[in-house]
Amino acid sequence: MHDAVIVGCGPTGLMLAGELRLAGVDAVVLERRPSPELAGSRGGGIHSRTIELLDQRGIAERFLAAGKTVQTASFGNTQLDLGGLPTRHPYTLALFQNHIERLLLEWVEELGVEIRRGVEVTGVSADDDGVEVQLAAGGPVRARYVVGADGGRSMVRRAAGIPMVGPDATRSSLIAEVEVAGEPVQQGKVDGRGIHGLYPMGGGVVRVVVTEGSLGPATEPTLAELRQALTDVFGTDFGVHSPTWLSRFTDATRQSESYRKGRVLLAGDAAHVHSPTGGLGIGLGLQDAVNLGWKLGQVLQGISGAGLLDTYHAERHPAGERALKYTMAQSLFQKSDPRQEALRDLLGEVLRVDGAGAPIAALITGLDVAYDVGPGHPLLGRRMPDLDITTGAGPARVYGLLHRGRPVLLEFGGPGLEPGAWAGYVQHVRATYDGAWQLPVLGAVAAPTAVLVRPDGYVAWVGEGSADGLAEALGTWFGKFGPVKGS
Numbered sequence: 001m002h003d004a005v006i007v008g009c010g011p012t013g014l015m016l017a018g019e020l021r022l023a024g025v026d027a028v029v030l031e032r033r034p035s036p037e038l039a040g041s042r043g044g045g046i047h048s049r050t051i052e053l054l055d056q057r058g059i060a061e062r063f064l065a066a067g068k069t070v071q072t073a074s075f076g077n078t079q080l081d082l083g084g085l086p087t088r089h090p091y092t093l094a095l096f097q098n099h100i101e102r103l104l105l106e107w108v109e110e111l112g113v114e115i116r117r118g119v120e121v122t123g124v125s126a127d128d129d130g131v132e133v134q135l136a137a138g139g140p141v142r143a144r145y146v147v148g149a150d151g152g153r154s155m156v157r158r159a160a161g162i163p164m165v166g167p168d169a170t171r172s173s174l175i176a177e178v179e180v181a182g183e184p185v186q187q188g189k190v191d192g193r194g195i196h197g198l199y200p201m202g203g204g205v206v207r208v209v210v211t212e213g214s215l216g217p218a219t220e221p222t223l224a225e226l227r228q229a230l231t232d233v234f235g236t237d238f239g240v241h242s243p244t245w246l247s248r249f250t251d252a253t254r255q256s257e258s259y260r261k262g263r264v265l266l267a268g269d270a271a272h273v274h275s276p277t278g279g280l281g282i283g284l285g286l287q288d289a290v291n292l293g294w295k296l297g298q299v300l301q302g303i304s305g306a307g308l309l310d311t312y313h314a315e316r317h318p319a320g321e322r323a324l325k326y327t328m329a330q331s332l333f334q335k336s337d338p339r340q341e342a343l344r345d346l347l348g349e350v351l352r353v354d355g356a357g358a359p360i361a362a363l364i365t366g367l368d369v370a371y372d373v374g375p376g377h378p379l380l381g382r383r384m385p386d387l388d389i390t391t392g393a394g395p396a397r398v399y400g401l402l403h404r405g406r407p408v409l410l411e412f413g414g415p416g417l418e419p420g421a422w423a424g425y426v427q428h429v430r431a432t433y434d435g436a437w438q439l440p441v442l443g444a445v446a447a448p449t450a451v452l453v454r455p456d457g458y459v460a461w462v463g464e465g466s467a468d469g470l471a472e473a474l475g476t477w478f479g480k481f482g483p484v485k486g487s
Helices: 011-022 048-056 060-066 097-111 155-160 223-234 281-301 306-331 338-351 358-365 398-402 470-478
Strands: 002-007 027-031 068-070 072-075 078-081 092-094 114-117 121-126 131-135 141-148 172-179 187-190 195-202 205-211 241-250 254-256 264-266 388-391 394-397 408-411 427-432 437-439 443-445 450-453 459-463
Touching: 002 011, 002 131, 002 281, 011 027, 011 097, 011 281, 027 141, 048 060, 048 281, 048 398, 060 097, 072 306, 072 358, 078 338, 078 358, 097 114, 121 141, 121 155, 141 155, 141 281, 155 264, 172 223, 187 223, 205 223, 223 241, 254 306, 281 306, 306 358, 394 398, 398 408, 398 450, 450 470, 459 470
Parallel strands: 002 027, 002 141, 027 114, 141 264, 408 427
Antiparallel strands: 068 092, 072 078, 121 131, 131 141, 172 205, 172 241, 187 195, 195 205, 388 394, 388 427, 408 450, 437 443, 450 459
């Protein structure tokens, strides 16, 4: 029996596989696609907080080297400057999904994760002792937990009977990589249907996005449908042929009622579907994975009880819901309509006032996420800033301390602290830092004397001149200390 089965080898599944491997548990990834090359250019970027998560694992530079950074994001037709955000990565990284998957795959292969391709999951059934994953071919796979990272039509979610709720689709679009007759030329148009465009990608291949005249069926589209949609919009189908891939997406916005049902968990598009407008999809999935990975790892290692997994839903469901509100609002502006354009222009006037766009910029980038870990210092439940600190071993960055996916207790003076029974699991680092503590939107906050940072980079406890509450926080988030495999 495996510790965990991850169904789906997209960005979310790969990130989760890496997190579980860092936690020292036995996880196997099952993927229906026979080859990783089939991902294509569906997604097109990641934002600041997602880049920070990659930085926390020491792999951000791989992604930055492969993509292009842009210091703006948009809401409506208003460009929001990201350059002033208090992060080491105040930008969006333009990088297509196939490259994101390739780089994540390199990382998890270095970690020794087992991936089985060409394996189709047909059902999931759970009992008190574990989960049985049925396959289209071959015998079932059994594990203690299963995570559905298998997309918006998740078989795992449907097998578990977890409902998706939210507004239905009002329009659909086709997206594809194809070849065209003649020399590829960039085309773009916005009309009452939506946004349409052809974007040359080199080698004679064009990325096509075209909004359909009516809501398309929930089936895989055909090349004939793509040709017809292009003809309706541009008066020609550009002679499109030889699709590398072809897909349909809608503006439906739905979220799973629960991200957990016993031994079955959901992450990424399996837990939430939305318009791709704004480019939040890949980042949301990676953030789900990093939140869940260490928690599931601790439960499987016997460090924490299964109740810790309930905090995954409690934290990520509200964060996902807030992001989905942004995608719904942004999608309103993705077609030509005088009423919506009037609203867009008025919002633009507001957002151009100094500082007015900061909350939206923080939302888009994911830097505003704040989990409810109790009242207290403004840092509680928020991402730990990546400070340049000085330790006994010399200069360091906070995110460098998180590469192994372990919690960190950082002291900045004040009374001496001891992690006690957790000393074998929690990294204890004494450091100095003389700069300001800056948080997105909130600005400068009072400097703490100590912080307890979870493996996902969020602050679980803040010391303000004493050790009050530290033992309780250690117990809440890291259970009772016990043997850790691989340590």
